Each structure stands twice: as structure tokens, then as C-alpha cells.
Amino acid sequence: MSDLTCRELADFLLDYLEGELPAAQARTFADHLAACPACESYLDSYRRTVALERQAFADDDCDVPEELVQAILAARRA
Amino acid sequence: MTRTWQLAPLTAAGEAALVARLKRGDEAAYEELVRRYGGRLLQVARRYLREEDARDAVQDAFVSAFKAIDRFDGRAQLATWLHRIVVNASLMRLRRPAMQREESLEPLLPRFLDDGHFAAVRRPWPEDAEARLGRAETRRLVRRSIDRLPETYRTVLLLRDIEELDGAETAERLGISPGAVKVRLHRARQALRELLDPILSEGAA
Numbered sequence: 001m002s003d004l005t006c007r008e009l010a011d012f013l014l015d016y017l018e019g020e021l022p023a024a025q026a027r028t029f030a031d032h033l034a035a036c037p038a039c040e041s042y043l044d045s046y047r048r049t050v051a052l053e054r055q056a057f058a059d060d061d062c063d064v065p066e067e068l069v070q071a072i073l074a075a076r077r078a
Numbered sequence: 079m080t081r082t083w084q085l086a087p088l089t090a091a092g093e094a095a096l097v098a099r100l101k102r103g104d105e106a107a108y109e110e111l112v113r114r115y116g117g118r119l120l121q122v123a124r125r126y127l128r129e130e131d132a133r134d135a136v137q138d139a140f141v142s143a144f145k146a147i148d149r150f151d152g153r154a155q156l157a158t159w160l161h162r163i164v165v166n167a168s169l170m171r172l173r174r175p176a177m178q179r180e181e182s183l184e185p186l187l188p189r190f191l192d193d194g195h196f197a198a199v200r201r202p203w204p205e206d207a208e209a210r211l212g213r214a215e216t217r218r219l220v221r222r223s224i225d226r227l228p229e230t231y232r233t234v235l236l237l238r239d240i241e242e243l244d245g246a247e248t249a250e251r252l253g254i255s256p257g258a259v260k261v262r263l264h265r266a267r268q269a270l271r272e273l274l275d276p277i278l279s280e281g282a283a
């Protein structure tokens with residue numbers, strides 16, 4: 001395994017995913033991921049966490065409470 | 079609760095007509111705007127604020143929108159334009175000094191041994207973890223877990239991942255540095271991952 005630790009990988013994961021690491025460091029990252037199942041599954045669950053966030057707020061709608069409608073229309077006229 | 083009105087979705091032409099009526103000061107158009115978009119905007123405000131403040135933010139947002147409608151040029155969709163206004167109105171009600179405070183997220187972050195390895199065995203999430211839990215239950219779990227994050231982290235997570243603002247814009251809205259936005263976003267995602275882990279790794283080898 002490379003000299004990168006799992007802790008360093010976890011700390012710089014966002015930079016890695018956003019393509020902000022210098023090429024040499026990105027390669028070290030990729031090498032570590034290929035050799036370390038713990039980090040590989042950490043990366044997978046991190047990505048899925050972000051996807052789940054988006055799904056959790058998709059089509060976010062509810063009925064607007066009638067008293068809020070009236071309050072807004074009254075505030076406009078005030 | 080039953081809807082007092084069932085409104086069909088607006089076509090582009092229908093939206094333009096509604097905007098034209100709003101610009102003319104048509105009273106019924108104001109009401110239509112509130113009934114069409116109020117529920118959606120309330121859900122957005124509730125991400126940031128408790129119920130009473132969320133309703134106040136929605137009211138602020140509509141009052142601002144009514145005042146600014148003359149400047150609405152139709153380049154963005156009405157829903158997108160209103161969405162931005164309610165996010166702004168919600169952030170105005172969050173206390174800025176509180177956003178600048180550093181809260182500890184330490185208990186929710188992954189732990190490591192002195193040699194840099196993960197302290198606990200990482201169980202992979204089975205591929206079908208979300209499907210087994212069910213869409214509605216996964217959604218509830220994720221939203222409940224996001225609610226457990228400290229406010230300074232939750233707000234950054236919502237602005238970056240849900241509203242999809244970029245780092246610079248998020249920093250500006252919150253009055254913090256882009257570097258702080260990045261650190262908080264990453265830690266918030268890590269903490270959320272930890273909160274989801276016991277449920278989503280169930281059944282893993």
C-alpha cells in the first residue's frame with residue numbers, strides 16, 4: 001500500500017472527488033483506493049450519502065396552510 | 079388537508095400570463111402565486127428554520143417577490159426565482175453570528191488509530207441497501223439524520239448539496255470564508271455518512 005493513510009484519504013476525499021488534487025497526489029489516492037477495501041467502501045458510501053441527500057429533498061412539496069395564504073395576502077395589502 | 083384549489087401545472091405561456099397579471103397588480107394573481115408555490119417554498123424554509131420562523135420567511139419571501147416582480151425578466155422560471163428568494167429570506171432569519179461559530183462535530187466523525195487506519199471495521203453498504211429499506215423510509219432516515227447535524231454544518235450541506243449553490247456563493251451568503259465552507263461541507267457529509275451507516279450497512283458481509 002502507498003504511504004497515504006486512511007485518515008489522510010478521508011480528510012482529502014472532497015478535494016479528490018472535485019478533481020482538485022495535483023496529479024501525483026491523485027494517483028497516490030487512486031493507488032490507495034485500489035489496495036484498501038476499507039477506503040474503497042468509505043468512498044462508495046460517501047458518494048451514496050450525497051446522492052441520498054438529493055433524493056431526500058426531491059419533489060419537496062406540501063399544502064400551503066390557509067392561514068399562511070391569508071397572512072401573506074394581508075401583508076401585501078398592509 | 080384538502081387543497082382548496084387544484085392548480086394544473088403552468089406551461090411557459092401560462093407562466094408568462096401569470097407574471098403579466100402580477101405586473102398589472104391583479105389581486106387574484108397574487109393569490110394564485112401564493113397557492114401555487116407556497117407549499118413548495120414552505121418546505122424549503124423548513125429545511126433551515128423551525129415552523130414559526132419558516133412561515134415568517136415564506137411571508138417575507140412573497141412580499142419581496144411581489145415588490146420585485148417588475149424586475150422579473152422571465153429568464154429563470156418563476157419557481158427557480160421564488161426558490162432563491164425564499165432561501166435568502168430563510169438565511170436572513172438564521173443568526174449570522176451563530177453561523178460564524180465553530181461547533182464541534184467530533185463525535186460524529188470517523189475515528190482512526192494512531193497509525194492512520196480506520197478504528198472500526200468499515201462494512202460496505204450492500205448495493206441494494208436503499209432498495210431494501212424502501213424509498214420513503216430512506217428519505218425519512220436521511221432527513222432525520224440531517225436534522226441531527228449542528229446548524230452551522232447542516233446549513234452548508236443544504237446550500238451546497240441541495241440548493242446547489244457554489245462554494246463562493248455559499249461563503250458570501252453565510253459571511254464565512256470559502257475554505258470554511260469546504261471544510262464544513264466535507265465534515266457534514268462525513269457525519270451524515272456515519273449517522274446513516276448503522277442502518278445502511280445492515281446485512282453487509
